[in-house]
Amino acid sequence: MNKTVDLNCDMGEAYGAYLIGDDAAMMEIISTANVACGFHAGDPVVMRNTILAAKGKGVSIGAHPSFMDLYGFGRRKIIGDKPEDLEAQLIYQIAAIDGMARALGWPISHMKTHGALGNMAAEDTEMAEICVRAVAAVNPELVVVALPYSQIMKAAEKAGLPVVCEVYADRTYTAKGMLTPRSQDGAVIKDPNQSVDQALAMVRDGYIPTTTGEKLPVDAGSICVHGDTPGAVETARNLRKAFENEGISIAPFAKV
Template sequence: MSAPGPRIDLNADLGEGFGVWRLGDDDALLGVVSSANVACGFHAGDPLTMRRVCAAAVASTVSIGAQVAYRDLAGFGRRFLDVAPAELTADVLYQLAALDGIARTAGGRVSYVKPHGALYNAVVHHERQAQAVVDAVAAYDPHLAVLGLPGSVLLRFAAGAGLRTVAEGFADRGYTPEGALVPRSAAGAVVHDPAEVAERAVRMAADGVVLAVDGTRVAVDVESVCVHGDTPGAVDLARSVRASLESAGLTVAAFAG
C-alpha cells in the first residue's frame, strides 16, 4: 500500500441558520469537509442549531471549530464594529464556551477558533482586536488552534502567546495582490465556477500559490482550505474541491482532532 500524500484540511462554515431559517446544507457538507466552523450565535446560529451541527459533526468524525464573530445578527457579522478590546475578549469567550459546552454533550469538543466575516478581516491588521481574540482563546484553553489568514496580525499574536496557528486559503474568494481577501462589495470577491475553485484549491495546497484578481501570483502557505457554506452551490463546490485535492495526491484530513 502506498504512503498517504501530504495532508490538507478542508473547512467550511456551518450552522449559519437561525431559528426556522436554514442557510446551506450542513449535513451534506459534513460528508465532505474535515473541519466545521460552527456559528456560535452572534452572527448566525442558535442553541438548537449548534447542538444539531455538533452532534452531526461528531457522528461524521469532523473536527469542530468555534466561528466567533461580532454581535451582529442583522448584518451576518459582515460589518466592522469598533468593539472595545475587553468587550471583544468577553464576547469571544462567551461564544467559545457556549459551543464547546454543547459539543461536549455530543461527545466532541471545540479544537480550534476561527473569526468570522468582518472580524476575520479586521484581525488581519487591527492589533487591539487581534490581541483581544488571542486573549480569549488563551484564557479558555491554550491548547486550541487559531485559524486565520497567512501573515495576519492574529496569527502573529497567537504564535507569540504560544498558541498553535493554522494558516488557511479560500478557494472561492478573490485575493488582492497583497494577499488579502477582496471585499465582498467589490468585483471578483467570490469565485463561482466549480472547476476554477477546485483548481485554486489544488494550487494553494500543493504549490502554495493563488492568483490575485489582477493576475499576480501570491504566495499562500496554507494548512487548510475553506469553501464557504453560504456560497450558492456550496456542496457541489466542496465535493469538487475535495475530489481535485485527492486526485492531486493530497490527503484531506483535519489539522486538529
Template sequence: MKTIDLNCDMGEGFGVYSLGDDKAMLDIVTSANIACGFHAGDPLVMADTLASAKARGVGCGAHPSFMDLWGFGRRPILGQSVGEIEKQLIYQIGALQALAHAQGFKLAHVKTHGSLGNMANEDIELARAVARAIKAVDPGFIFIVMPGLPTERAGEEMGLKVAREIYADRAYADNGNLASRKLPGAVLHDAEAAAERVLRIVESGEVVSISGARIPVRADTVCVHGDTADAVAMARAVRTRLEGAGYGVRPMAEWL
C-alpha cells in the same frame, strides 16, 4: 502522503430559518466552523450541528463574530474596545464548548467570522485580543489564521497552534487579506475552476490577488463557504481534486 484539511462555516441558521446544506457539506469537509449565536446560530442549531459533525467524524470549532444578527456579521462594528471584543469571544467560544461537552465531544479550533476576521487580519491589537480569548478558554485550541497577516503573528506570539488557511471561493486583495465582497469577482462560483485554483495555490505556495499580485502562502486548511447555492458542488470538486493529486484530506486536529 501530503495532508490537508477542508473546512466550512456552518450552523448558520437561526430558529426556524436555515442557511446552507450543512448535512451534505458534512459528508465532504473534515472540519466545521460553527456559528456561536452572534451572527447566526442558536443553542438548538449549535447542538444539532455538533451532533451531525460528531456522527460523521468531522472536527468542530467555534466561529465567533461581532454581535450582528441583522448583518450576518459582515458589517464592521466600531466603537468597541479590544477588551470588550475579547470577552465577547470568550463568551461565544465557551457557549459552543459547553454544548459540545454535553455531547461528550471536544472542540478543536477557533476561526473568526466575517468583518471580525477581516479586521483582525489588518489590526494586530485586535488579532491579539482574539488570540488571548482563545488561549483563555483552552490553550490547546488551534487558531485558524491567514498566512502572513496579523492573526498568524498574534497566534504565534501567544504560543497557540495555528492552521494557515486559504479560500477556495474568495478572491484576494494585494495585502493578502480577502477582497471585499463588494468588488466584482470577489466571490467565485465555478466549482471546477475553484478546485483547480486551490490545487495551484497549495502546490505553488502562492495566491494571485485580484489585481495580479503574487503573494506567498502556506496552506494547512482550505475553506469553502457553505452559504452559497453552489457550495456543495464546490466542496466536492475541491476535495476530489486534492485527493486526485495525492493529498490525504483529514481533520486538522488529527495531524497538525
C-alpha cells in the same frame, strides 16, 4: 503527491426557522466544521444538532465567533468603545460552543473568526490581539485558524498558541494576501472550476493567485468553502475529488 490538507466549512448558520446552507450534504465531504456561536447565526438547538452531525461523521469542530450582528450576518464592521467588551463577547461565544461540545462528547479543536471580525483581525494588530486573548482565556490549546500574512497569525504565534494557515477556495485575494472585500466585484468565486484551479494552486503548487497577478507563497494547512456561497456543496465535492486525483489526502488538521 504525499500531502494532506484539511477541508473546512463554516456551518451551523441556521437560526430558528431560517435555514442557511446544506449542512447535511456538506458534512459528507469536509473534514472540519466551524460552528457559528449565536452572534451572527446559530442558536443552542442548531449548535447542538451541528455538533452531533459532525460527531456522527467524524468531522472535527471549532468555534466560529463574530461581532454581535444577527441582522448583518456578522459582515458589518462593529467597533465598540472598549476593547475588553469585544474580548468578553468572544470569550462568551467560544465558551458556549466549548461547553455544548463537551456535553455532547465531541470537544472543539480550534477557533476561527467570522466575517468582518476576521477581516479586521487580519489587518488590525489590536483586534488580532483581542481575539487571541479570548482564545487563550478559554483554552490555550485551541488552534487559531488564520489567514497567511495576517495580524492574527502573528499575534497567535507571539502568544504561543498553535496556529494553522487557512486559505479560501471561493474568495479572491489582494496583492497583500488579504481577501478581496465583498463589496468589490469578483470577491466571491462562484464558478466551481475556478475554485478548483485556485485551490490546487494554493495547496499543490504553494502560492496564492491574486487579482493583480502576483503569486504569494503559502503553506496551506486548511482550505475553506463558505457554506452560504451558491453551489457550495458542488464546489466542495469537486475540490475533494480534485485533491484526491492529485494524491492529496483530506483529513482534519487537529486530532478528533
